[in-house]
Amino acid sequence: MSVPLDARAAALINARPGELRAALAGFGLFFCLFSGYFMLRPIRESMGIQGGVDNLQWLFTATFLAMLVAVPLFAWLNSRVARIHYIDWVYGFFCINLLLFAGLFFLLRDSIWLARVFYVWISVYNLFVVSVAWSLMADVFDAPQARRLFAFIAAGASVGGLVGPALSALLVGMLGQFGLMLLAALLLAAAVALKHQLMAWREVHGAGRPGAERAENPRRPVVGNPFSGLTRVLGSTYLLGIAAFVLLLTTASTFLYFEQARLVAELFPDRAEQVRVFGAIDFVVQAGALLSQLFITGRIAQRLGVRMLLAAVPVSVCLGFIGLALAPTFAVLAAVMIVRRIGEYAFVRPGREMLFAPLDAESKYKAKNFIDTVVYRGGDALSGWAKSLLDTLGHGAVLIAIVGAACAAVWGVLGWYLGGRADRGKAEQVNAGD
Known part of the structure; x- marks a missing residue:
């Protein structure tokens, strides 16, 4: 007796009937x-260098300040717009932004201030659209579904991360920056259409199905005020732990990012060559992340638990920093960057999102959004200035690597703790003020 194609596809991604x-x-x-x-x-990375590598910490600080303004505004919107329509408003806003930037780059393509504004804006844009998308996933799927399906869903990001740089390299000469931004706006509109499918499915098979725990009505706004994300985090040791985990992640990432920017600026002075180098690194990262998500992540989550997803990458990064201290070259740095980014996409990000799946809507949308945006970009800004301070002390990449290794070690310990709580099913205590 032959097995239907959809049943075989569902089994391949570890989905149950009705989940494919x-x-x-x-x-x-x-x-x-x-x-x-x-x-x-790649355009953003090149623009960051165009604005001056020595000014990157200012761009990171400007991004953090932009987050401080944007997060309360989006939280206010979340408190007044039905949850089922919230993403429509957020993604619609960013679509309009992309169209405006497309027009500005068509008219002012060589403006250094436009480059800096775009760098800050896209850093805000990326975190917001991804954070809101994961809030949606945590809202649509319950905790057991999340453990089984989030690795496959995250693989969509890796495939997109492979296609995106390829499209950029193929089309930038034909369409220019103007055309690439128009195409990005169309893709964002397509994401809105897929979101409507997911919310419809939620009511029948997902977290909103009859009898499911925390089946909060998505046709109502999320409770709270514009600052309830902050107060929610401060009132919970569990959410504070996640915030600290993100801060340590950004510290390790920013140290590596600044070194990458410095070495690329030294070795590849031509702007087009810089775009190609960043595009090549992105391609390798997304290919490695995709293979890991399809064949490794789900098996680790089921057999070894969330704690392994959250601790393995920090340990690898710690070892990478030690290697960088011994051999501070671009080849070693690129290898550590690739391992860190593959691990973040394939292991850390799905594992981190699994921590939110059992929580209530306010934690999934407002507290999570605060952590993913303000805490994340605040960590970028603080670690950017910390790296600048360490540079003034001398010793170059060696001192940066030693401090980075220490931060990664603490990051790994915290990941093991948080993942252990999720594996033991204690995350629900967050709603009781734990």
């Missing part, structure tokens, strides 16, 4: 988001 369509929609949504973003990412 939603898993594919989630995969497609992240594919659209990351294809659009990674088409623009």
Whole structure:
């Protein structure tokens, strides 16, 4: 007796009956988001260098300040717009932004201030659209579904991350920056259509199905005020732990990012060559992340638990920093950057999102958004200035690597603790003020 094709496909991604369509929609949504973003990412990296490598900490600080303004505004919107329509408003706003930037780059393509504004804006854009997308996934799927399906859904981001740089390299000569931004806006609109499919599925098979725990009505706004994300985090040791985990992640990432920018500026002075180098690194990262998500992540989550997803990458990064201290070259740095980014996409990000799946809507949308944006970009800004301070002390990349290794070690310990709580099913205590 032959097995239907959809049943075989569901078994391949560890989905149960009725879950395949939603898993594919989630995969497609992240594919659209990351294809659009990674088409623009090489442009952002080149613009960061155009503004001056020594000024990157100022761009990171400006991004953090922009987050401080944006997060309360989006939280206010979240408190007044039905949850089922919230993403429509957020993604619609960013679509309009992309169209405006397309026009500005068409008219002012060589403006250094436009380059700096775009760098800050796309850093805000990326975190917001991805954070809101994961809030949606945590809202649509319950905790057991998340453990089984989030790795496959995250693979959509990796496929998009492969397609995006390829499209950028192929089309930038034909369409220019103007055309790439228009295409990114179209992909963002497609993500909105997939979001509607997911919310419809939620009511029948997902977290909103009859009898499911925390089946909060998505046709109502999320409770709270514009600052309830902050107060929610401060009132919970569990959410504070996640915030600290993100701060340590950004510290390790920023130290590596600044060194990458410095070495690329020294070795590849031509702007087009810089775009190609960043695009090549992005391609390798997304290919490695995709293979890991399809064949490794789910098995680790089921057999070894969330703690292994959250601790393995920090340990690898710690070892990478030690290697960088011994051999501070671009080849070693690129290898550590690739391992860190593959690990973040394939292991850390799905594992981190699993921590939110059992929580209530206010934690999934407002607290999570605060952590993913303000805490994340605040960590970028603080670690950027910390690196600048360490540079003034001398010793070059060696001192940076030693401090980075220490931060990564603490990051790994915290990841093991948080993952252990999720594996033991204690995350629900967050709603009781734990």
